[in-house]
Each structure stands twice: as structure tokens, then as C-alpha cells.
Amino acid sequence: MLSKKNLSERDICTKYITPAIETAGWNRFSQYLEEVSFTDGKIYVKGKLTARGKQKRADYILYYKPNIPIAIIEAKDNQHAVGAGMMQALDYAHILDIPFVFSSNGDGFLFHDRTATAGTVETELALADFPSPAALWARYKQAKGLTSPVAARLAEQDYYLDGSGRRPRYYQQIAINRTVEAIARGQNRVLLVMATGTGKTYTAFQIVHRLWKSGAKKRILFLADRNALLDQTKKGDFKHFRDKMHVIEKHQVEKSYEIYLALYQGLTGSEEERNIYKQFSPGFFDLIVVDECHRGSASEDSSWRDILTYFSGATQIGLTATPRETEDSKNVEYFGNALYTYSLRQGINDGFLAPYRVVRIATNIDLDGWRPDDGKTDTRGELVEDRVYNLKDFDRKLVVAERTELVARKITEFLRGHNRMAKTIVFCVDIDHAERMRSALANQNPDLVREDHRYVMRITGDNELGKQQLENFTDPASKYPVIATTSELMTTGVDAQTCQVIVLDSNISSMTKFKQIIGRGTRINEDYGKLFFTILDFRQATNLFADPAFDGEPERVKEVPEGQDLSNLEKEEAADDTADIIDEVSGEVVEFPEPEPPVAEEPKIRYPTDPDDEDPDDTDPGGPGLKRRKIYVNGVDVTVLLEREVVFDEHGKPVTVKLTDYARQKVQEHFATLDDFLSTWHGSDRKAAILQELEEQGVPVAPLRAAVGPDVDLFDLLCHVAFDQPPLTRQERARNVRKRDYFTRYGPQARRVLEALTDKYADQGLDDLANVKLLTATPFTQLGSPLEIFREFGGKPQYLQAVHELERELYRQA
CATH class of the missing domain: 3.40.50.300 (P-loop containing nucleotide triphosphate hydrolases)
Structure with missing residues (x-):
């Protein structure tokens, strides 16, 4: 018979903790639950793929009534001290707002009373002395002031x-x-x-x-x-x-x-x-x-x-x-x-809300402003005032037709590479802008608009047809509308469970409004495959991520270079297996010129008041209902510019130091020496462990790889950045293995398999050479079936051992 010291944690629960709870009067069917998962696990995004992190799980939660969690118990096996689980239990109790906390190893309980304001906070109890529901409820009522x-x-x-x-x-x-x-x-x-x-x-x-x-x-x-x-x-x-x-x-x-x-x-x-x-x-x-x-x-x-x-x-x-x-x-x-x-x-x-990626797209006139040529006239033939117009002017005071077309084209490019039927909300400056954007998007998608005119619709406060389609847009089972252009109507209160793309083409300075807009995409609907969403930012509104008032970092912010086709964006990201699992990486804040002083008063022309336009600067001082007349121009050269990339740290703050210096600091916080790093790397789950640490530290792998070299894998990348080791390309590492005549210890057929694995590594930088699924693709299928290949090594265990040794040889330090 196993001694108590040799029992597993689960056995300790079954044989000692659960009987003690029930003896104290806690009802098995209504007053306690075992192994309670209270979060869903954070969602990580990798290209178009997603993965869940670990759920938070308590060993026991005790309830006085089904709606009143009153105590939590963290169990350990008997090789631990009775209070070994207390720190974790207190952490969970803080999250769950539970007042009474216990740790046990089967010998007894350590009891922590979070409601205590004086005297003893922690007390050791025998198994037989576990408190009853009535005893804890009396303490609870006293602490909460529920005495009547x-x-x-x-x-x-x-x-x-x-x-x-x-x-x-x-x-x-x-x-x-x-x-x-x-x-x-x-x-x-x-x-x-x-x-x-x-x-x-x-x-x-x-x-x-x-x-x-x-x-x-x-x-x-x-x-x-x-x-x-x-x-x-x-x-x-x-x-x-x-x-x-x-x-x-x-x-x-x-x-x-x-x-x-x-x-x-x-x-x-x-x-x-x-x-x-x-x-x-x-x-x-x-x-x-x-x-x-x-x-x-x-x-x-x-x-x-x-x-x-x-x-x-x-x-x-x-x-x-x-x-x-x-x-x-x-x-x-x-x-x-x-x-x-x-x-x-x-x-x-916690995994209850969808994470998001951010793609920033900045045009030449957005960043540099636009000044009309001498004698430039608008579409009415009137002279355009000579001054510099910037993002705050575009679509509110000045409409540049080519800019609208470019934004519509870039949205369409992204959807072609992502999913053309992905529910998308485009936030515009006002109703006029929303209508022009609807038209531009329709022109970019004539095939889908021909199938159903509701593919893109304007949903604004003044449009009854659009408002009638709002319920269809938010209904996960309804195919249309797919793209909704709006200004204010959909910023709040719209439960768009399957919205996968949020487009920002509106000047947003209010943190309240920004959070509300971001919230349109945060809902998860696993039945329809909605686990994350993408923000396309054309107005640098995502600068607000750096504001202390914002409390949720993006998965990443990616700047788009001139001429890049957004339809290939996700394919490129998916090809880089290490880049897309990185968490809390953002793009650089772009500074814009301050708005010019107000221009001379324009003629007062009466226009209908726009119920969706809340910008007070857009109202003519002459009286209610008077709107400044917009200037419409065309024939403007509008292109996408390349901007620098900046990351956010694990606290959501923008990184202002050099990227490699920041990465060095963060990696060395966890791996003090090269030996520490190598020890973790050579472990069985080395890459998963390293990536997990990087995620927690907020270290951006993709920009680092671009800075050091695309042919350098994660091992050399981190050795170089954090420990000043000269980076070797994958091809160089493969050549070094061949020079050492490493393969001669194996038979001819086994040698050909290992050489093919080495070639694969050099070309593609394989994450896991030991993944036997590799053997079901070329060139391995030409060398035999997986079973035949295993036989060449003496069996599957021997094959895996050979592959593990090959990995060590590839990463052998000079």
C-alpha cells in the first residue's frame, strides 16, 4: 500500500481533503466544486490560426449558496508543506473576490482569513476542524456588513x-x-x-x-x-x-x-x-x-x-x-x-475577449499634409485656399477623392487576403464620408455587389434602409451586410459578435470613443470562428494605445510599406512561424503637424444638420443647422509611405530605446547568462519555453528578425541580441554539420534521411525536426514510408533520438 508521501495530489484530495470538507457539513451536490476552471485561456494569434493559453483552475471552490463563493482550497501532495499552496490560493482568491482561503497537503489546513483587520490572519487547522458553512457565512456577513x-x-x-x-x-x-x-x-x-x-x-x-x-x-x-x-x-x-x-x-x-x-x-x-x-x-x-x-x-x-x-x-x-x-x-x-x-x-x-492585430497605413498627404498647387480649383471650379491641409482636415473640411479611393482599395486588398465575407465596420468622419466610402468600396468589389447589393451598406443615423439592416449585420447567421460604413451610429451598443475587421478612417481624440469603437470587435463567437479581429488604422488613431487611460494592448501593430498588397499580409505572417505568436507588440507613434490657425470665415450656407457628426469645430458659428461647406478636390497624388516600427512593452508603454537594446534587456532579465539560455534551449520543449518567456516579457521577434537577418533562426537571433554571439545563418549551421562528417556514423539510408532534414532546416528553419509528420511529405516519401524510415534507425525511439542529436549538432557552439 502506498504511503501518504507517495500519493498524488489528486489522491490527497480524494482520501483526505474531500472527506474533511463533507464531514464539516459541505454538501457535495450544491456547496463545493472541484477543479474549477474560471477563465477560458488567453487567445494567441498565429497568422490565421489561433491557440488558447492555459485556463486558471482552482482545486476547490466552496459556495454558501450557488451565487456566493465563500472559500477556496489549493491542494498539494504530501511531499509539500501544509501551506505550500497558499500563495497561489491567495492569488486566485484576489481574482475571484473570495474571502476565505485554505491550503492543504492532506495533513491539515492552513487557513487565511482575508477579512481579518486585526489579530491572527493565518491559522493551522486539523482535518477535523475544517469550518462549517454556517461558521464561514457568519464571518462573511460580519465582514460585509450584512448584519441585519x-x-x-x-x-x-x-x-x-x-x-x-x-x-x-x-x-x-x-x-x-x-x-x-x-x-x-x-x-x-x-x-x-x-x-x-x-x-x-x-x-x-x-x-x-x-x-x-x-x-x-x-x-x-x-x-x-x-x-x-x-x-x-x-x-x-x-x-x-x-x-x-x-x-x-x-x-x-x-x-x-x-x-x-x-x-x-x-x-x-x-x-x-x-x-x-x-x-x-x-x-x-x-x-x-x-x-x-x-x-x-x-x-x-x-x-x-x-x-x-x-x-x-x-x-x-x-x-x-x-x-x-x-x-x-x-x-x-x-x-x-x-x-x-x-x-x-x-x-x-482571461480569454473572454478577442485579441486584436493592428495594421497602420499612412499616406503621403496624411504624414506630410497637402498644399494645393498655385491656382488649384475644387470640383466646383472655385479656388482652393493656399494652406497646408492635414489629417484633421481630410473629409471634414477637405475631401480628396484619391485618398478615399486608396483607403477603399487597401481595405479590399486586406479582405481578399483575409476573408472577403468577414464582417467589417468602417468608421468615417461623418455621414457624407460614410456615403462616399460606401460607393468607393462598391466600386472595388463589383462582383460581390452584383451578387447582393447589401455587400456594402451605409448604416448611419439618417438612413432608414441602412438602420433596418443593422440587426442583420449583427446577426451571426445573416450573411449580409458584410461591410458597414458608419460614423457615430455604430460606435456603441452594437453587439457585433462576428465583426472581424475594424477600419479607422476617422479622427478620434476621445479615449471614450476609441474604447467604444475597439469594443465593436472584442466579442468572441467560436461557433462562427471569430476568435480575434484586425484593426486597419488610416488615421493613426491607434496612437491612443500609448495613453495611460487605455488598458488593453494590441497583439501587434504593423506598418505597411508603399505598394504592399494587403491581400498577401496574412500569408507573409503565416510563413514566419515565430512572428505571429508574439504578444503585446505595437507600432510607432507618428507625429503630425498641428492644425493651422482657423481660416477666414466662409460664406454661411445652410446645410441639414448631420446627426452623426459630433465635432463641434465643424459647426458654423452663425447659428444652429449651419455647416461649413466642404471643399472637394481631385487629381491629387496619394500614395502609401513606409514608416518606422516601434513596439509596446509588456505594460503597454511605447518603447523609445533601440529595439535590440530593449530586447537584450528583457531577455537578460530572465536568462542572466548564455549558459542559462542554452540550458533552457536544449530542454525537450526549448522553443515553446523560450517563446512563452518572450511573450511574457513583451519581446518582439518579427522586428528583431528583420533587423538581424531573415535567414537567422530564433536561436541565433537571441544569442546575438542578448549575448553578443556572432549570428550564423541556417545555411551556415547546416554546412558546419556536414563539414564535421557527422552523418558518417549512420547507414546509407538513415544518412539520406538526416541529410534531407538538414536541408529542410537550412531552407525553411523548421520549428520541430522531431515532428514525424515531416516524413509524409517530399523528399522523405521518396525514401520510404515512416515505418520503413524508423526501421533504418532500429525503431521509432531510435529515430527520435537521432533527430534530437542532430538538433544538438546544429546548435553546437564553436
Whole structure:
């Protein structure tokens, strides 16, 4: 019989930890789970391929009720000390917001009380002394301030479960529990900050359901600012309220329902009789949920704030992905500090949000500005004012036809190499720009437009046909529309689960707007193969990645040289096997000339106000509804320029030192000496280990390879950059092996196999020479079947040993 010291960790759980838990009164079927994976694993992108990283997994999570995780246990085998798992358990407990933490090796438990504010924090317990559910719940209530019976009952109220097996993710669970518990303690203003695509509406539904079901809140108002958001809420997560729910429409006020959905705009107006919300008494609603509260509700002088002030006696919960903190609009001043924040970076690292790649495309006139030739006239035949026009002017004040055509061509090139049916959103300066871009894209894709005119559509606030197609665009099962050109309408509240390409051709200076736009692509839909997305940036808007207010780094930023065909971009990346698994690599910030001083006032021409154009500089000071007339020109030489490449470090900060110096510093932080590096490299999983370390350090392999030489493999690249070793090309290493007469120790046929492997390495830089799948392709098929080849070496193990020795010989140091 095995002694306790020889038992595996799983055996320790089965024989000692689980019995101790159950003896203390924890129910096997409802109060604890074993080996609980609480993240999905970060998605890594390699060309068009993706791979998942490791999930975070707890050995045990204990629940007082299904909605209240209360304790976590980390198990170790008996060769470890009882507290050996405590550091990992505390890390997981911090992530999961769990107060009570245990580590065990089967001899007993080390108990850490995260709620303790004085006295002993950690205590050793015998197996028989594991605390009961009631004991931990009493501690929990005391620590959370849920001391009254009413507050405790509210905190214990279960989630809504619809029978599908869907349960809140760990971060949603934290947001729900913190909100319900805060309200149970009497807090009446709550702010939740959750990145786009992380399920804010589902979280809100679970909060509302628990408060409503418990009787704590009987009449509830859900406020949104767009019909699309309201429709998604009604047909989506809130559908479970069924006949208890009512959508407030103008002039249709019903007071017999319990759950109300409404648009801000539907409740307010410029005339007193249009302020429909006043038909309800100030105390009618017990709870108001404010979706996308970074918009008008945060501003003190907005009519939207008037609604919240009128119902000030109600508990109010603000939901946003981007809290707004400007001089005139502050979420925190109204709702208080965020009760919980789940960021874009956390969502990507956990694998719940899609990572993204960035391709920057800069034209000559974008970078250098455009100055008209002497006597240059616009399309109306009027003289164009002589000054330098730059990116801030293009498509807002000055329209260059060739620039629009170039952008449309580059988008089309990329889609040809990626997937021409990939859902794509093109963000434009305004409605006029969105329409011209739609037309240019249609001209670039006549074959697909002929198949279905909805291949490219303008979806803007003024266009009913386009808005009618918005639901089809966001429906994963709907083929059309494929490309949507827009300006403001689709920046927020559009649940585009399968959007694979975001095109930025709009000047974006607002971090709030930037985050919202990026959020259109962050949703994952594995059923439809959507695991990452690409940003095509024509306006250098991705400079905002370097802003401290941005919290999610891109997979990489790649500059596009003049004349490069974007349809080949992914093929080129896929060919470089080491380049595309690199994480947190970005492109260099490009400086632009400051805008010129305002020009002399132009004639006041009345144009219809563009509901999607929010740029105040574009409004004529002469009065409402007056717009500056744009200048339209053609015959301008517009080309793509090559720009320098810069990377972001592992914290998302731009690297300003020389790339090779930065890489040297990061590699040497983990491998202090060449011997340390060689020891890891010669391990069985050397390349996977090295790449993992590089990812964590934020070291960019692709730009390094370009700087050192394309024929140098990862081994020589890192030896050269980090340890000043002279880099050898793959061809040189292969020649050195042949010079040493290494192959003469083998028989003729075995020698031919190893020589063919060496040739493959020299030509292609194979990742894994030991991969037996190589033997199913030429030239190996001409040397025999895999079984016959193994026989030449004395069997498969002997073949693999020979290949391993060949690898060592290839990387032998002089």
C-alpha cells in the first residue's frame, strides 16, 4: 500500500481533503466544486490560426449558496508543506473576490482569513476542524456588513437560472454580488465599469432579478440611449421578465407593470408636455439602471440628468465600459467610485475577449499634409485656399477623392487576403464620408455587389434602409451586410459578435470613443470562428494605445510599406512561424503637424444638420443647422509611405530605446547568462519555453528578425541580441554539420534521411525536426514510408533520438 508521501495530489484530495470538507457539513451536490476552471485561456494569434493559453483552475471552490463563493482550497501532495499552496490560493482568491482561503497537503489546513483587520490572519487547522458553512457565512456577513436579517436575506437571493446551464462568469458574479450587497447595506448610487463584450446587460439582468425577486425593489426602470440597445435588452437577457416588462413609448404611459424599459429621448423633450417621465410620481421607481452612463446622464445640465434627479429617491446603477471624466461630465461625481471594474486587458488575458492585430497605413498627404498647387480649383471650379491641409482636415473640411479611393482599395486588398465575407465596420468622419466610402468600396468589389447589393451598406443615423439592416449585420447567421460604413451610429451598443475587421478612417481624440469603437470587435463567437479581429488604422488613431487611460494592448501593430498588397499580409505572417505568436507588440507613434490657425470665415450656407457628426469645430458659428461647406478636390497624388516600427512593452508603454537594446534587456532579465539560455534551449520543449518567456516579457521577434537577418533562426537571433554571439545563418549551421562528417556514423539510408532534414532546416528553419509528420511529405516519401524510415534507425525511439542529436549538432557552439 502506498504511503501518504507517495500519493498524488489528486489522491490527497480524494482520501483526505474531500472527506474533511463533507464531514464539516459541505454538501457535495450544491456547496463545493472541484477543479474549477474560471477563465477560458488567453487567445494567441498565429497568422490565421489561433491557440488558447492555459485556463486558471482552482482545486476547490466552496459556495454558501450557488451565487456566493465563500472559500477556496489549493491542494498539494504530501511531499509539500501544509501551506505550500497558499500563495497561489491567495492569488486566485484576489481574482475571484473570495474571502476565505485554505491550503492543504492532506495533513491539515492552513487557513487565511482575508477579512481579518486585526489579530491572527493565518491559522493551522486539523482535518477535523475544517469550518462549517454556517461558521464561514457568519464571518462573511460580519465582514460585509450584512448584519441585519433583511440584508442577509437579500444577499442570499439566488440567481436566475433558465435551465440552459448558463451561469455568470466569475467577474459577472463579483459585480452582481458586490452590487446586491451594497444595496442591501443601503447604498443608493452604484457604478459598474465593464469592458465592451463582457456582458453588462446580462449582469444587470441578474442584479435586477435578484432585487426584484427578493421584493427589495418592486418597480424598476432600465434606461438606454439607442433603440438598438433597447431592442437587444428586451429580446435578449431581459426576455425572462415576459409579461412583467413594458417598453415606455411616447404618449403611452402604463403604470401596471413592474419592469420598464425606456430611451432617454423617449422620456424627455424641449417642451414640458413631452417630459413623459413626469407622468410617473417621483417615488414610482425603486431602482433605475442606466446603461452606457458615460453618455449624457453624466452631464449636470443634460435633460437626461433631469430624469435621474426627478427619481432621485430610487437606487440608481450606472453601467459603462468607459467612465467619462471630463470637466463637464463626471460619472464618479454622480455615481461614486466604481464598485467593480473589469477591464479590456483583463478580458483579453482571461480569454473572454478577442485579441486584436493592428495594421497602420499612412499616406503621403496624411504624414506630410497637402498644399494645393498655385491656382488649384475644387470640383466646383472655385479656388482652393493656399494652406497646408492635414489629417484633421481630410473629409471634414477637405475631401480628396484619391485618398478615399486608396483607403477603399487597401481595405479590399486586406479582405481578399483575409476573408472577403468577414464582417467589417468602417468608421468615417461623418455621414457624407460614410456615403462616399460606401460607393468607393462598391466600386472595388463589383462582383460581390452584383451578387447582393447589401455587400456594402451605409448604416448611419439618417438612413432608414441602412438602420433596418443593422440587426442583420449583427446577426451571426445573416450573411449580409458584410461591410458597414458608419460614423457615430455604430460606435456603441452594437453587439457585433462576428465583426472581424475594424477600419479607422476617422479622427478620434476621445479615449471614450476609441474604447467604444475597439469594443465593436472584442466579442468572441467560436461557433462562427471569430476568435480575434484586425484593426486597419488610416488615421493613426491607434496612437491612443500609448495613453495611460487605455488598458488593453494590441497583439501587434504593423506598418505597411508603399505598394504592399494587403491581400498577401496574412500569408507573409503565416510563413514566419515565430512572428505571429508574439504578444503585446505595437507600432510607432507618428507625429503630425498641428492644425493651422482657423481660416477666414466662409460664406454661411445652410446645410441639414448631420446627426452623426459630433465635432463641434465643424459647426458654423452663425447659428444652429449651419455647416461649413466642404471643399472637394481631385487629381491629387496619394500614395502609401513606409514608416518606422516601434513596439509596446509588456505594460503597454511605447518603447523609445533601440529595439535590440530593449530586447537584450528583457531577455537578460530572465536568462542572466548564455549558459542559462542554452540550458533552457536544449530542454525537450526549448522553443515553446523560450517563446512563452518572450511573450511574457513583451519581446518582439518579427522586428528583431528583420533587423538581424531573415535567414537567422530564433536561436541565433537571441544569442546575438542578448549575448553578443556572432549570428550564423541556417545555411551556415547546416554546412558546419556536414563539414564535421557527422552523418558518417549512420547507414546509407538513415544518412539520406538526416541529410534531407538538414536541408529542410537550412531552407525553411523548421520549428520541430522531431515532428514525424515531416516524413509524409517530399523528399522523405521518396525514401520510404515512416515505418520503413524508423526501421533504418532500429525503431521509432531510435529515430527520435537521432533527430534530437542532430538538433544538438546544429546548435553546437564553436
